[in-house]
Amino acid sequence: STAAVVDEQPIKPLVQVEHTGLLIDGKFVDAASGKTFPTLDPRTGEVIAHVAEGHSEDIDRAVAAARKAFDIGPWPKMTAYERQKIMLRAADLIEKHNDEIATLETWDNGKPYEQSRQVEIPMLVRLIRYYAGWADKIHGLTVPADGAYHVQTLHEPIGVAGQIIPWNFPLLMFAWKVGPALACGNTVVMKTAEQTPLSALYTARLFLEAGLPPGVLNIVSGFGPTAGAALASHMDVDKVAFTGSTATGKVILQLAAQSNLKQVTLELGGKSPFIVCEDADVDQAVELAHFALFFNQGQCCCAGSRTFVHERVYDEFVEKAKIRALNRSVGDPFKSGIEQGPQIDSKQFEKILRYIRSGVDTGATLETGGERHGSKGYYIQPTVFSNVQDDMLIAKEEIFGPVQTILKFKNNEEVIQRANNSKYGLAAGIFTQNIDTANTLTRALKVGTVWVNCYDVFDATIPFGGYKMSGQGREKGEYSIKNYLNVKAVVTPLKNP
Numbered sequence: 001s002t003a004a005v006v007d008e009q010p011i012k013p014l015v016q017v018e019h020t021g022l023l024i025d026g027k028f029v030d031a032a033s034g035k036t037f038p039t040l041d042p043r044t045g046e047v048i049a050h051v052a053e054g055h056s057e058d059i060d061r062a063v064a065a066a067r068k069a070f071d072i073g074p075w076p077k078m079t080a081y082e083r084q085k086i087m088l089r090a091a092d093l094i095e096k097h098n099d100e101i102a103t104l105e106t107w108d109n110g111k112p113y114e115q116s117r118q119v120e121i122p123m124l125v126r127l128i129r130y131y132a133g134w135a136d137k138i139h140g141l142t143v144p145a146d147g148a149y150h151v152q153t154l155h156e157p158i159g160v161a162g163q164i165i166p167w168n169f170p171l172l173m174f175a176w177k178v179g180p181a182l183a184c185g186n187t188v189v190m191k192t193a194e195q196t197p198l199s200a201l202y203t204a205r206l207f208l209e210a211g212l213p214p215g216v217l218n219i220v221s222g223f224g225p226t227a228g229a230a231l232a233s234h235m236d237v238d239k240v241a242f243t244g245s246t247a248t249g250k251v252i253l254q255l256a257a258q259s260n261l262k263q264v265t266l267e268l269g270g271k272s273p274f275i276v277c278e279d280a281d282v283d284q285a286v287e288l289a290h291f292a293l294f295f296n297q298g299q300c301c302c303a304g305s306r307t308f309v310h311e312r313v314y315d316e317f318v319e320k321a322k323i324r325a326l327n328r329s330v331g332d333p334f335k336s337g338i339e340q341g342p343q344i345d346s347k348q349f350e351k352i353l354r355y356i357r358s359g360v361d362t363g364a365t366l367e368t369g370g371e372r373h374g375s376k377g378y379y380i381q382p383t384v385f386s387n388v389q390d391d392m393l394i395a396k397e398e399i400f401g402p403v404q405t406i407l408k409f410k411n412n413e414e415v416i417q418r419a420n421n422s423k424y425g426l427a428a429g430i431f432t433q434n435i436d437t438a439n440t441l442t443r444a445l446k447v448g449t450v451w452v453n454c455y456d457v458f459d460a461t462i463p464f465g466g467y468k469m470s471g472q473g474r475e476k477g478e479y480s481i482k483n484y485l486n487v488k489a490v491v492t493p494l495k496n497p
């Protein structure tokens with residue numbers, strides 16, 4: 001079916017790349033070394049722009065600027081209301097430039113423009129407003145202690161936050177990290193992903209326009225082992241927040257421990273079960289399971305990447321899942337109606353094709369897809385495997401691509417045991433009309449998020465994070481605020497109690 005794809009001319013994006021420098025102390029500057037690296041268009045592999053490449057000297061400069069903006073101020077010394085107003089103004093500016101930002105995001109990342117424009121940039125705005133709302137609602141407690149003491153807690157910003165983000169949702173990851181840090185009065189040095197540096201630079205510029213003081217938000221583009229590692233191991237960074245692979249998460253934790261024991265939050269990989277129970281309406285289950293896996297080219301840490309289907313509905317499910325994948329529209333993400341664009345880069349593209357070969361080699365049934373789509377760029381055919389066994393690599397490791405793996409199960413006890421038999425514990429989906437089944441599975445699954453009869457619902461208020469090797473700490477919602485606060489207990493004797 002997809003074999004006869006004709007390559008089209010890529011649609012020309014209607015924006016110019018304005019910012020390619022490092023953002024340090026309120027100015028876009030060259031890297032100390034003068035080096036740059038190319039950021040590529042995943043539709044073609046061609047260069048979009050050359051971006052300043054930060055190394056440890058640049059991280060040092062950015063941390064010094066953030067330190068000054070924290071210690072001398074004005075950021076943590078401003079009133080919470082003033083900080084809130086700046087964040088709200090930034091959100092207004094982002095909203096005004098929604099389409100330009102969405103264009104940059106799609107150009108650099110390859111995700112459908114309609115998704116960037118209608119979902120992700122509006123969600124970025126929503127997140128910044130949500131966190132702005134927190135700024136003036138953060139306060140400590142008065143604590144009743146034994147004895148004649150007046151005891152209170154002060155909730156203080158931690159200081160300089162280092163933040164390292166991935167390429168799959170560049171601006172949502174930006175918002176999840178910058179939002180709570182700024183609301184609590186911290187200053188930030190962010191290392192964006194080397195695949196997608198452009199949209200954060202543009203968005204940070206709008207924060208400056210909104211009145212964010214210099215040094216409060218610094219952005220250093222560059223690579224992980226150089227710029228990223230320098231940030232995670234910096235002696236003057238007080239906290240590091242990381243989203244990415246579990247392997248790199250371990251490195252971050254080590255670097256933090258070996259340097260100054262900075263506080264760490266980690267949001268890592270997953271191999272999330274999506275469980276279709278025996279009472280499922282198969283058409284609806286197929287559609288939701290398809291969305292859970294294929295959304296964002298399959299490049300989601302919480303992708304529903306183990307589709308467990310009850311034996312009673314299994315055959316019908318597999319047949320319909322295959323047809324749905326065959327009908328998925330793949331092509332230039334700037335074209336309207338496109339559901340799937342290219343994967344992020346050649347490394348991910350090759351890795352996904354290797355996993356597909358491993359699925360075939362280990363005896364899973366390739367129902368559809370399995371090859372590249374077209375002849376240029378990093379497009380991959382929507383791929384469905386059935387007859388997948390738990391011990392196959394494709395059922396254990398994170399593929400991070402458009403590859404659905406369908407496994408058969410007989411009863412709830414069995415599926416609970418198999419779903420939990422993973423080093424990961426990020427999320428799970430349950431599809432059933434039976435409230436007892438939903439309650440039983442929800443409580444038994446060792447994961448940070450359970451979506452019942454829905455998937456990938458990401459409101460600003462809902463905490464997100466992992467059990468087991470999927471991470472430490474929670475982002476979004478009230479839970480994310482405490483990642484950016486220190487608690488100071490203040491004890492004063494009462495002279496005349």
Ligand code: ADP
Binds near residue numbers: 227229243244
């Ligand atoms: P992926 O393999 O999907 O790119 P990574 O975990 O390697 O996932 O990347 C997520 C982020 O972590 C990126 O910004 C990347 O540059 C950064 N990174 C990668 N390696 C390191 C490292 N050794 N130290 C610090 N940051 C790193």
